[in-house]
Amino acid sequence: MKRNMDLVREILINLNEHPHGYAPDNFKVQGYSQEEVLYHCFILGEAGLIDASNTSSDNSLSPEAIPIRLTWMGHEFIENAKNENIWQQTKDAVHKIGDVSFSVWASVLAKVVEQNLGISS
Structure with missing residues (x-):
């Protein structure tokens, strides 16, 4: 599966x-x-x-x-992922290259959150 x-x-x-x-x-x-x-x-x-x-x-x-x-890590992930717009932006970014690891998903998600907050580098 x-x-x-x-x-x-x-x-x-x-x-x-x-x-x-x-x-x-x-x-x-x-x-x-x-x-x-x-x-x-x-x-x-x-x-x-x-x-x-x-x-x-x-x-x-x-x-x-x-x-x-x-768990604490589950809370950390879902706090970033619960916003539908943020999630869709993350999916769009990840799907450009296909399947990726969970650590990449979490990293891209965090970057999208930072971009939406206006604090990314």
Whole structure:
């Protein structure tokens, strides 16, 4: 399964907007299959953006995890990524060259935020 940065963003936004520090029960993201969501929660946990509980089993088609909460790094990323205009500018910049690593996504996102604040070099 290919990583989907729009889904990554949606998961982080949903966790960030939940009124409590923990993820809601029966976590879902509209427009995505449960397999996609649980796989992305698994890799977000690996990346340190969320705390997640591995729920993979022998019957799982993909690695899967349920989200527990955002980490500090998850909050840092979503604070930059939650603005739709900023996110679209970042996607436009990244898509000029194709698939890139998460660290490049985060770096480009931070640069776009700085440009919008008028503080980039």
